[in-house]
Amino acid sequence: MRAAFPDFRLGNVLATSFTGTLSERHGNAVERIPTPHRLVDWLAVNGLAVDSCTTAQLDLAWELRESIHAAATAAALQDALPASAVQVINGCSAQGRAAAILTPEGERRWRLSSPSCVEDALSVIAADAISIIAGERDGKLALCASPTCRAAFFDTSQSRTRKWCDMNTCGNRQKKARFHANQRKKTRSAE
Numbered sequence: 001m002r003a004a005f006p007d008f009r010l011g012n013v014l015a016t017s018f019t020g021t022l023s024e025r026h027g028n029a030v031e032r033i034p035t036p037h038r039l040v041d042w043l044a045v046n047g048l049a050v051d052s053c054t055t056a057q058l059d060l061a062w063e064l065r066e067s068i069h070a071a072a073t074a075a076a077l078q079d080a081l082p083a084s085a086v087q088v089i090n091g092c093s094a095q096g097r098a099a100a101i102l103t104p105e106g107e108r109r110w111r112l113s114s115p116s117c118v119e120d121a122l123s124v125i126a127a128d129a130i131s132i133i134a135g136e137r138d139g140k141l142a143l144c145a146s147p148t149c150r151a152a153f154f155d156t157s158q159s160r161t162r163k164w165c166d167m168n169t170c171g172n173r174q175k176k177a178r179f180h181a182n183q184r185k186k187t188r189s190a191e
Helices: 014-019 036-045 055-076 083-095 118-133 167-190
Strands: 099-102 108-111 140-143 152-155
Touching (some): 014 118, 014 152, 036 055, 055 140
Antiparallel strands (some): 099 108
């Protein structure tokens, strides 16, 4: 029987969804890809299917994830990008041999060089990170307003004022906390 893992938090932007595989970074961190097989699962869900993953490939994925998070956080804060993060992102981008292909339905899919080439999949994620950090896509990098999360996310809302990386988790958690605080205030004032 397979161990239960936390659900993936999927978004519309590949690179920031990838950084979301480690959530609650400033609270009780939740690792969503703790094993090589779980990385295979995440890649498949995101259209980058591979057959297998080694521990070394998982380590590389974690290094890329943390580098994207560091660079995206710096970009959101309009700080200088960390040189080490830039080096890892560029290295992963250059390492892969994935090709974009057009399906008969008019959709883009990725073709990896081999069924077990995690590095190809990571190069696609790194290239996506480069496009958002470099400002090539319509949107803006922001940080989640949750003090325990602070995940970098790509805000494509019309007003570019989104506060939460995910309204269904961080946003709801914050709204519930405010509601319960207000209920406690009302209870105390009624006493």
